[in-house]
Amino acid sequence: MRTVDTKEIADKIYELALSAGVTLTPSCMDALKKARDGEDEGAAKFALSTLIDNAELAKERALPVCQDTGMAVVILDIGQEVCLVGDLLEDAVNDAVRRAYKDGYFRKSICDPITRENTGDNTPAAIHTHIVAGDRVGITYLPKGFGSENMSAMYMLKPAQGVDGIVDAIVGTVKKAGSRPCPPVLVGVGIGGSFDTSAFLAKKALTRDVGTHSERADIAEIEKVALEKINALDIGCQGFHGKTTAIGVNCEWAYTHIAGLPVAVNIQCHCVRCRKATI
Amino acid sequence: MKKLTLPLDKETVRQLKAGDSVLISGEILTARDCAHKRLTDMIKSGEELPFDLKDAIIYYAGPCPAKPGMASGSCGPTTSSRMDVYAPVLLDLGLGGMIGKGEMSDEVRKAICRNEGVYFAAIGGAGAIYGNSIIKSELVAFPELLSEAVRRLTVVDFPCVVAYDCRGGSIY
Numbered sequence: 127m128r129t130v131d132t133k134e135i136a137d138k139i140y141e142l143a144l145s146a147g148v149t150l151t152p153s154c155m156d157a158l159k160k161a162r163d164g165e166d167e168g169a170a171k172f173a174l175s176t177l178i179d180n181a182e183l184a185k186e187r188a189l190p191v192c193q194d195t196g197m198a199v200v201i202l203d204i205g206q207e208v209c210l211v212g213d214l215l216e217d218a219v220n221d222a223v224r225r226a227y228k229d230g231y232f233r234k235s236i237c238d239p240i241t242r243e244n245t246g247d248n249t250p251a252a253i254h255t256h257i258v259a260g261d262r263v264g265i266t267y268l269p270k271g272f273g274s275e276n277m278s279a280m281y282m283l284k285p286a287q288g289v290d291g292i293v294d295a296i297v298g299t300v301k302k303a304g305s306r307p308c309p310p311v312l313v314g315v316g317i318g319g320s321f322d323t324s325a326f327l328a329k330k331a332l333t334r335d336v337g338t339h340s341e342r343a344d345i346a347e348i349e350k351v352a353l354e355k356i357n358a359l360d361i362g363c364q365g366f367h368g369k370t371t372a373i374g375v376n377c378e379w380a381y382t383h384i385a386g387l388p389v390a391v392n393i394q395c396h397c398v399r400c401r402k403a404t405i
Numbered sequence: 406m407k408k409l410t411l412p413l414d415k416e417t418v419r420q421l422k423a424g425d426s427v428l429i430s431g432e433i434l435t436a437r438d439c440a441h442k443r444l445t446d447m448i449k450s451g452e453e454l455p456f457d458l459k460d461a462i463i464y465y466a467g468p469c470p471a472k473p474g475m476a477s478g479s480c481g482p483t484t485s486s487r488m489d490v491y492a493p494v495l496l497d498l499g500l501g502g503m504i505g506k507g508e509m510s511d512e513v514r515k516a517i518c519r520n521e522g523v524y525f526a527a528i529g530g531a532g533a534i535y536g537n538s539i540i541k542s543e544l545v546a547f548p549e550l551l552s553e554a555v556r557r558l559t560v561v562d563f564p565c566v567v568a569y570d571c572r573g574g575s576i577y
Contacts, residue, residue, distance in 0.1 A: 169424060169426065169566050169576065172426060172566075173528045173566075176528045176531050176534065176564060177528060177530055177531055179531075179534060180528075180530065180531035180532070180533050180534045181533075183533045183534060183537065184479070184532075184533035187533070189469075189472070189478070189479055189532075189533040189536060189537070190469045190478065190479040190532055190533065190536075191479070191530070191532060191533060192479065192481055192529075192530045192531075192532040193466065193467065193468055193469045193478065193479040193480050193481050193532040193535075193536070193552075194481075194483070194532075195469060231469055231470045231471070231472045231478050232469055232470075233467060233468070233469040233470070233478070233479075233552050234551060234552065235467075235552070242438075242439055244550070244551050244552075244553075246551065273483060273484040273506075273507075273529065276484065304507065304508055304577070305506070305507040305508050305526075305577055306484045306486055306506075306507035306508065307484075307507075308506065308507075308529035308530050364506065364507075364526060364528060364529060364566075365507060365508065365526075365576070365577050366526075366566065366576060395529070395530060396530055397530045
């Protein structure tokens with residue numbers, strides 16, 4: 127067994143959170159530049175240029191790229207041969223988030239769903255733990271803004287709807303969202319599993335770099351076809367029309383039931399700020 | 406690019422056309438979900454509002470805390486459609502217009518036309534640039550709402566696009 131103090135995990139999350147709030151991922155930045163260069167003169171090109179300038183200013187001066195510094199989504203892949211010691215894992219993670227949001231001058235956006243009272247420190251985080259092989263702890267940190275989260279959707283398709291149904295669900299969700307989720311978006315899709323696992327897979331898909339493809343050829347084809355159809359919608363950056371409505375479609379899959387075909391579509395705005403580390 | 410200084414007179418508003426890129430300078434007020442609920446509740450119960458709506462521009466935004474030496478933290482727009490239910494009420498009471506991001510309802514567009522208002526789209530996600538163009542920020546109401554409190558911001562050259570003009574034109 128390898129012993130890992132939860133404080134070590136918390137310190138790493140603190141570091142990832144501070145960096146994520148002020149910097150886009152390199153693959154997202156590349157995609158935005160490519161979109162700007164491919165766009166005709168007009169409002170969409172102006173908006174894309176502004177976003178690139180904004181990301182550069184944010185990085186240079188350590189300012190939040192977007193004021194919606196998000197709900198902290200933390201995915202922990204904990205090796206079966208790891209023995210965790212120290213504070214309760216959940217408390218350690220929330221403590222890291224609390225410190226990062228204070229020290230980074232990030233917005234605190236978490237509230238009670240009914241009273242709407244703000245918790246004041248951006249906790250609790252949305253924490254997902256998985257037990258995996260090995261003696262390492264994998265950390266994925268994704269600050270998730272809700273302008274885009276609000277435009278996400280869940281479908282329980284009939285098996286007969288097949289691949290066409292999946293593509294229609296993905297494209298239809300982006301079309302319905304229109305200008306509201308801050309396009310160009312990254313689309314995370316969870317295919318199969320049960321109601322809950324497909325939603326998690328859709329979120330996990332958003333942690334994959336922009337421009338990567340599923341290892342399964344048939345699913346990579348769904349990603350490609352859906353992306354082409356989305357970019358033919360002419361929603362464009364900020365809804366100002368244009369060629370780039372999405373910078374990518376990332377699909378993850380799981381085995382499902384003979385009676386069902388769950389498809390979850392999680393929308394991420396153009397502000398992709400995912401970070402990963404291994405302890 | 407057209408430069409606009411607030412408050413806007415009706416003649417200037419009439420000349421704005423959906424799709425125009427503009428740089429806005431002057432005073433705007435932040436308000437989002439919770440603040441709008443409170444403001445409309447106050448209107449319903451006949452209470453006096455904490456600021457004058459007449460020709461005011463509301464910015465749908467909730468900033469990050471300011472770093473030392475800065476007037477405001479990052480402060481880009483939030484999704485305007487969540488305020489669809491509130492905007493027509495405020496426009497009918499004299500609100501000059503709004504700044505936000507994304508489409509709003511037909512009811513909002515109609516209210517903009519009948520009151521000769523305007524809806525500007527700021528670039529969603531450009532929080533650092535907007536925060537950097539705020540030179541003053543004062544708390545006006547509801548401090549307990551934290552980032553959702555109403556603040557009066559003095560802005561210089563805020564980059565926006567006219568999204569809905571007062572003749573029914575739309576960029577979307």
